[in-house]
Amino acid sequence: MNKYIEVKNLKKYFPVPKGQLHAVDDVSFSIEEGKTLGVVGESGCGKSTLGRLILHLLEATDGEILLRGEDITHVKKKRLKELRETMQIIFQDPFSSLNPRMTVEQLVSEPLKIKGGFSKEAIQKATAEIMEIVGIPERMRICYPHELDGGRRQRVGIARALILNPEFIVCDEPVSALDVSIQAQILNLMQDLQEQRHLTYIFITHDLSVVRYLSHFIIVMYLGQVVEQAPSEEIFENPMHPYTQVLISAIPMPDIHNKADRIIVHGELSSPVNPKPGCRFYLRCPYATEVCQQPQIMKEVSPGHFVLCVRAEKIVNNSMP
Amino acid sequence: MADQNRDGFTLQYQAVSDKREIILQVKDLTVEYVTDDEVAKAVNHVSFELRSGSTLGLVGETGAGKTTIAKAVLGVLPDVSARICGGEILFNGSDLLELSEMEMQKIRGNQISMIFQDPMTALNPTMKIGDQIKEAIMLHEKLSHAEGEKRAVDMLEMVGIPGERYSDYPHQFSGGMKQRVVIAIALACKPQLLIADEPTTALDVTIQAQVLDMMMKLKMELGTSVIMITHDLGIIAETCDYVAVIYSGEVVECGTSEDIFDYASHPYTVGLFASLPSRSGKGERLKPIKGMMPDPADLPEGCPFAERCPCPEKQCFSTKPEYLHLSDTHIVKCCKRWERQ
Structure with a gap:
């Protein structure tokens, strides 16, 4: 399989009055073409910043982003415009990401107009086609966003992302604002589109059951760092990092018979401003010892499964029944 | 070694042959929202009952009428647009719909309280959090300020916030902590019935686990009955012993958790x-x-x-x-x- 996107030691620091906020700190991973990478973590862990960095909506502080081997970290102007066509984003909140004064048709066709060089008829035809694909009825083309329900609004967001025929889409919590029955419709649509168009997705979410369902590969982020990365099933069946274990055990499962023993961690996320060199989960980790205050190194525990915790193997072995 | 830090616990219920007394009985409740040009039938002939010490989950999608039911029970529907067209809400045998606003005020926050979805907007940003808890207590009980303050500190500690933070303001707290304060206010008068409207939807999963865990422990300690409103079937499975599925303002299915999850x-x-x-x-x-x-x-x-x-x-x-x-x-x-x- 070809690596579509490869990210090496990517960093994004935001200057704040008290120093540097490490939003994304030394993150490396790659995505194969036509696959889905799930990025999970809680609010403030840097997952959305990561998505925006790859799309060049934010400038990286340091590190490299490679697209099919080409370094695109610092591309400018013409090449950047070309890249923007192939890389798109779907936002979380379909209520605030659409211009309330534009009709559905205007919203969906806008990317084509910005790209330029199409006749009116061609734009109309392409818009009608894409609306059909994402399942917005033709009669709704003259509606404004406030007249649509959440699911349809998100379909408009998807249509906008698709109309330029991208190869790669960053999906930033695309179903978090939707009810479960509508969420299932959108997830199915996204999977169909991936198969038909051979799309590569980065799927950013805090909902682990959703990533488990549709990702091939998962990275777990905590305070700007990737703490664990592995193929999707491996993460759920064999979580090694204490944070991943906590996260998985925290999901309430819709099952009254198999109530897993929950690991409740105390405290909350510490500050990402000027973090100390050791493990960032140290203060909340139920297994923390002194070695955890040393800088941590990413370790490959089994093929394709990386963990940022010196004690991961010991912890897993000890807690085995 | 690892186990001593693990604070997990599993909730277990026995729902069969429930002999606990019924504290809340909603019968044939119908609520409409009236605007100039239309009438929205938000709640249609809803009936359910809640037994003392149990947790009833109301599950359904956005707009199903879950929150309207809760607001009707608490008597906080907007006067201008909402109209209760029929039904009874029997709380310990007396119909809440028959009570005057003054009488309702005595019950609200004292015997029945509510936790709202968004802790960011439920607290007064210009008031110390301790005073907000004290206010709730002193509305219903005749206490001196010093006693009220002491009770507020006790409540803070009960929800896991150090008493020294009495004089902090809401903006100094994170979302999870704010929701704890909201819970402390709701439980301050040891209500018989607590209505929790999506109490953890705005929180991250690990914080959600902390808050749910704490709520359920307190519920057991205080013997409170709970109505848990949520769209998350996972939360229902973990916290509720009875479930009512709401669709389009109606209870379409109702039973014990086992009935709903297994059958x-x-x-x-x-x-x-x-x-x-x-x-x-x-x-x-x-x-x-x-x-x-x-x-x-x-x-x-x-x-x-x-x-x-x-x-x-x-x-x-x-x-x-x-x-x-x-x-x-x-x-x-x-x-x-x-x-x-």
């Missing part, structure tokens, strides 16, 4: 479960419920779910279904003659 019978309940990614295998296609909930201002003549139902019959479009008893605890509102397998 889901209404096509809507079945559809909800089939939509969940966590219940589907990898690569397996999700089975969403087609279409959308009907507009409450334009409800269909027959069953409100008929349009979306995978197996409707002719009569479903013309006649309202009646309740069908599948067992002593399990009822379903559907035309089909369902039988529990």
